[in-house]
Amino acid sequence: xxxxxxxxxxxxxxxxxxxxxxxxxxxxxxxxxxxxxxxxxxxxxxxxxxxxxxxxxxxxxxxxxxxxxxxxxxxxxxxxxxxxxxxxxxxxxxxxxxxxxxxxxxxxxxxxxxxxxxxxxxxxxxxxxxxxxxxxxxxxxxxxxxxxxxxxxxxxxxxxxxxxxxxxxxxxxxxxxxxxxxxxxxxxxxxxxxxxxxxxxxxxxxxxxxxxxxxxxxxxxxxxxxxxxxxxxxxxxxxxxxxxxxxxxxxxxxx
Numbered sequence: 161x162x163x164x165x166x167x168x169x170x171x172x173x174x175x176x177x178x179x180x181x182x183x184x185x186x187x188x189x190x191x192x193x194x195x196x197x198x199x200x201x202x203x204x205x206x207x208x209x210x211x212x213x214x215x216x217x218x219x220x221x222x223x224x225x226x227x228x229x230x231x232x233x234x235x236x237x238x239x240x241x242x243x244x245x246x247x248x249x250x251x252x253x254x255x256x257x258x259x260x261x262x263x264x265x266x267x268x269x270x271x272x273x274x275x276x277x278x279x280x281x282x283x284x285x286x287x288x289x290x291x292x293x294x295x296x297x298x299x300x301x302x303x304x305x306x307x308x309x310x311x312x313x314x315x316x317x318x319x320x321x322x323x324x325x326x327x328x329x330x331x332x333x334x335x336x337x338x339x340x341x342x343x344x345x346x347x348x349x350x351x352x353x354x355x356x357x358x359x360x361x362x363x364x365x366x367x368x369x370x371x372x373x374x375x376x377x378x379x380x381x382x383x384x385x386x387x388x389x390x391x392x393x394x395x396x397x398x399x400x401x402x403x404x405x406x407x408x409x410x411x412x413x414x415x
Contacts, residue, residue: 181200181201181204181313182200182201182204182205182310182311182312182313182315183198183199183200183201183311184198184199184201184283184286184308184309184310184311185198185308185309185311185341186198186286186306186307186308187306187307187308187309187343187377189303191307191377191380193309197282199279199282199283201243202243202244202245202246202271202274202279203243203244203246205241205242205243206242207241207242208239208240208241208312208315209238209239209240209241210237210238210239210317210320211237211238211239212234212235212236212237212238212320213234213235213236213237214231214233214234214235215231215232215233215234215235216229216230216231216232217229217230217232236372236373237321237372237373238347238370238371238372238373239310239317239342239344239370239371239372239373240348240368240369240370240371241368241369242366242367242368242369243283243366243367243369244364244365244366244367245274245276245279245280245362245364245365245367246272246274246276246363246364247272247273247274247275247276247357247361247362247363247364248272248273249273250357250358250359250361250363251273251275251361252357252359252360252361253357253358253359276361276362276363276364276365277361277362279365279367280351280365280367283346283349283367283369284349285306286305286306286308286345286346286349287305287346287349288305289302289303289304289305290302290303290306291303305345305346307343307344307345307374307377308343308344308345308346308371309341309342309343309344310341310342310344310371311340311341312340313340314340315340316340317340317341317342318340318341318342321342321373321385322384322385322386322387342371342373343373343374343375343377344371344372344373344374345371345372345374346369346370346371347370347371347372348368348369348370349367349368349369349370350367350368351365351366351367351368352365352366352367352368353365354366373385
């Protein structure tokens with residue numbers, strides 16, 4: 161009979177395999193994913209705020225008890241959450257300056273000891289432009305901050321952002337499914353340095369992130385999401401997880 165320790169380890173191992181990881185996939189100028197620069201968040205966000213605006217304009221009718229409303233457009237969609245980064249060991253202290261970082265990697269513990277400075281700098285890079293060669297008038301050519309795919313596996317992030325337009329939805333080759341991702345840009349990256357080691361290295365940091373959904377990609381027509389097939393999804397059928405396809409019907413509670 162297995163001991164309590166082995167049961168705990170087996171349970172913990174299964175939990176790790178089942179745990180989802182949120183991540184960001186940067187997109188190159190041609191719209192293809194930059195897999196080498198992909199960042200997986202150290203922890204899945206505890207909560208995610210997803211807001212969607214819609215613009216209806218009231219039209220006053222003389223003698224009417226209510227105005228009539230004219231739909232103008234669907235407004236901005238914003239996704240916000242807080243990413244937390246922690247480090248268990250002071251990698252500059254005398255006790256670990258030897259070979260412990262390499263040993264941590266060999267036993268798969270580097271996720272518990274990330275370089276928080278690098279993680280914050282990487283996230284902030286999505287708010288800065290890139291300056292290339294000088295133009296004909298002697299001014300550097302500026303490229304907008306990098307577009308990205310925000311991914312929450314099985315979270316329905318893409319599904320809540322609108323179904324494919326008649327022209328189709330943009331999904332880079334080799335990337336995740338469209339119901340898991342949102343194409344967007346970062347609009348806020350506010351950092352709270354919560355704790356430090358004696359050496360000065362950050363120990364805990366909380367980063368408040370905000371993203372807006374985009375409909376345009378380089379070299380591709382503008383993609384306007386629509387409601388048409390959003391209502392045809394059915395994510396669960398009995399005990400089977402169905403996460404692909406638009407030809408599914410909503411699940412309604414039985415009386």
